[in-house]
Amino acid sequence: MSKQELSFQETGRFSSLICDYLNGDPLLRPFYEANPQLENFKKSITKKSESYSQEHRKTLVETLRDQYAVLEVSQAVQQNMALLERETTFTITTGHQLCLMTGPIYFLYKIISTINLCKQLKEYYPDFHFVPIYWMASEDHDFEEISSFRFGDKSFHWNREAAGPVGELPLDDLQEVITLFEQHLGDSLTAQKIKEWISKSYRKASDLSEATFRLVHELFHSEGLIVIEPNKASLKSLFKPFLKEELTTQKSYHSVVDQIQKIQKGYNENYIPQVNPRAINLFYLDQGGRFRIEKNENHFLLHGTDKRFTETEFLDILEHHPERFSPNVILRPVYQEVILPNLCYIGGGGELAYWFQLKKNFDRLEVPFPLLLLRNSALLFTKKQGEKIKKLNLEKADLFLKRNALINKKVRQISNIDLDLSFLKEQLKKQFEQLDTLVDQTDPSFRGAVEAQKAKQMKGLNHLEKRLLKAQKRVLSDQIERLVRLHDQLFPEDSLQERTHNFLSFYLEMGDSLLSLLLESLDPLNPNFILIENE
Secondary structure, three states: OEEEEEEHHHHOOOOHHHHHHHOOOOOOHHHOOOOOOHHHHHHHHHHHHHHOOHHHHHHHHHHHHHHHHHOOOOHHHHHHHHHOOOOOEEEEEEEEOOOHHHOEOHHHHHHHHHHHHHHHHHHHOOOOEEEEEEEEOOOOOOHHHHOEEEEOOEEEEOOOOOOOOHHHOEOHHHHHHHHHHHHHHOOOHHHHHHHHHHHHOOOOOOEHHHHHHHHHHHHHHHHOOEEEOOOOHHHHHHOHHHHHHHHHHOHHHHHHHHHHHHHHHHOOOOOOOOOOOOOOOEEEEEOOEEEEEEEOOOOEEEOOOOOEEOHHHHHHHHHHOHHHEEEOOOOHHHHHHHHOOEEEEEEOHHHHHHHOOOHHHHHHHOOOOOEEEEOOOEEEEEHHHHHHHHHOOOOHHHHOOOHHHHHHHHHHHHOOOOOOOHHHHHHHHHHHHHHHHHHOOOOOHHHHHHHHHHHHHHHHHHHHHHHHHHHHHHHOHHHHHHHHHHHHHHOHHHOOHHHOOEHHHHHHHHOOHHHHHHHHHOOOOOOEEEEEEEO
16 A cells, blocks of 8 residues: 545645635634644543533433444444543544445545544543544435435435435335345455445344444444434433524524624635524424424424424423424534534534534534544545556646646647647737837727737637647547546546545455555544555
8 A cells, every 4th residue: 555645725626715724724713613633632621521511421321322222232332332431531523414325435534534533632642532423414304415326337326205304214115226236246255245234234224324323333343433323312302401592592593694704704705604594493303304493473383384383382392302303504513512522523624614604603502612623535546547647647636637627738748749829829919019009100990900800819829729739639539538537437527536436336346455444544633635556
């Protein structure tokens, strides 16, 4: 295995907001707690120790043990559950949707970043313990986003009508899709291992939440990863004061809007919010689905239905059935930080972008704001692909160019003729500068004719330059075809590999060495994009 690095900025594939965060832009500094460096965790440990009660800790552990009762729990997971009972134990958390077969491979990067950060923190703070947590987004209701996964060059899609929390979706009509996928795997030893995982998860579970829980446990139980199902009455009970506050005051809206305005004023006036708050940032769950809660002068309403409740009725439901209330994207992070002894959230660029909008609301609610860490990003390629990269004289940054830009750049590099007509454009510019002396000595109407002719001829040269490039592409078609084939393997559909391919595409070829390779290669505190050549 060999590893190379490239800054996120050099890749050209990440937002300026995330690049500015990684570079420590002082204009962003007011919108998060501290930089996620090992020495900065001490302050977070102190804050969390002071705010997280033993009652919450006890409820958390009891709920997790109930959740894990359906499994044969590994020693590493049992040990971490026992550690969570101690006041000196804290969590590092990542979260993700319940994508089929875990979705794109960056799901693994999130979890491995979390696991590895816990290991580094334990070395730096030996008197404390750190437990990795995967938070299942089981209450999400965007089925379309999680309903398919890509394996190699094929996409497998779960076709069904869906409403309400995706975690509660039954799996009966998914089994045919799973069977088709298993047939596509073949009969190799690694294929048999994947089928074994499927048998223990999607074939055994009653709903999507349980299937995801079981599959992730199979993948990472040896690392002590704890998977949490947040849609539990016992955990929602811990959050009741915040749910009641949201229903009765609706202050989260104003806090988040104010923070967005401060970001626009203090950091970037063109900043576009990643998420927008609502007057009430909660949903209501019942057998019919997940409904946005609204309020008029006298009643709480469930959007899209004719159901309405007086405040007394609604607060009574909250008191006895807190599990019926589901936080949206604005309050879900608060819920997470209330029920976990958490120090840091690890997420992708889009996630961190909306966390930057939330700190004022956390401060208002007196909930410690976690450190924010960008998950690792990586590009995996084989030794054979690495040799092709060298043969094509591709630099690291070249790989990340959009395909047309990469083709144009390489055609200019390998062409035996000059495809840049700038010298002719410069000559043309000088010729028209000479005409300017005549313009000054004659009728002003002549200037318009000169400018029109100049624009026409410059346009003609630009057109010829494009035609010349196009013609040379035909001459170099063999080299271009090899380049495109390689780029499509590494950047399928001209997108980052980590956002398209499922990890099973790699596991089928590499087996367990894939997870070992990633655990060894991904350093959560390394602020660079990692290129990993598997030998």
